[in-house]
Amino acid sequence: MRTTLHVNGKLVEVDVEPRLTLADCLRHELRLTGTHVGCEHGVCGACTIIVDGQAVRSCLVLAVQADGASIQTVEGLAGGDALGPLQTAFRRHHGLQCGFCTPGMLMTAHALLQAEPEASEARIREVLSGNLCRCTGYVGIVKALLDARSAYARPHTREAR
């Protein structure tokens, strides 16, 4: 089926089987292999991307269901070769080791901090509970998010401080 997607600001058209998940469409049709696929049934969170502004699991969305949607993947987080502020914070706080869960962590965190730039540590931990990491013990990831919050602060909240 012909399906139109806006991926990281670019309009793309793909012709896919209805059974193809959005995760596999991104990886295999569009060669955006930054999105990782772990469990393929919505448990691990590794494939989390942002669809129409909200974090979703791309293994639990059919590509055909996303027809017309705006999609942001981890490839859309950096400006060329320069890491974005969230990625820089992950690096600074050792928020990754093997890196498998990292794209999903980053996209979950990006959606959260865009919507709630002043999220508390408890709120950050609650939202991250949907993403499994088997290396870090999460402490570095939580620190990275806490540190990255200032980069997402809205102008008026910055003034208020």
Next chain:
Amino acid sequence: MKLPSFDYAAPSTLQEAVSLLGAHAGSALAIAGGQSLLPMLAYRLVAPSLLIDLRRVPGLDAISVTDEGVCLGSKVRWCDVESDARLRTAHPLLAQAVTHVGHSSIRNRGTVGGSLAHADPAAELPGIALTCDAQIAVAGALCPRTIRAEDFFLGPMTTALASDELIVELRFPAWPAARRWAFEELARQRGAFAIAGLALYYDLRDAAAANVHIGVFGAGPRPQRITQAEAALNGRVIDEQAIAAAARTASATVEAIDDVNASAAYRRSLVGTLLERALTRAAQG
């Protein structure tokens, strides 16, 4: 696993969706958020010939709050319930329960209709619907009908919904402002399926409990009411003695299953504990 092969349709009216379901009765399935159905497909526990996507069907995503109660359209997502401030007073039990559904990225797509139709015994919404005497409005090839929650959930992943019927709306009766209520759930980790969960409410008449409703999910093969504990509490002041007696009754009468997460005996004991905590919390107001 990769999903089995199927055809796909995205009709633009409810009537079209229903007639497609009817034409493929038994082999077509409706999909909205897909947060339960896609894992079922990935496990190949279902293999429909046709998926009917409801994303273009209008009019199923409204939350209405009136004197009659709260109505949730079948395409209302968990995140819609969470962000609707009216529900915190119009139905605080529902609002609280929904925060326990999966994780935030699941709640961004999962829907009311999907949860009801999937009928996982450990799911929160079927438990809340049963506890609160909710009604499920469905559309079908014949005439629309309304099914009481107590008649809807038949067993694990099994409902009274016919293969050519679609859920349109979930209707909760009005919620008095002074009502006492509580929600308790135990899961291995946040967002995981409940080993058991419990919802309750009652109204106060001359300091005594009336209209006591206690519902349990996750413990048995389908959500259940704990009617003997309800009867024992009706007309009584909710004090320490009444709470302990009700907890014992709940443990003794709840239908509990053995599975990989917990034994039936553990679940029976847990339901007693959850009822004790819930009644204590509700009594504090």
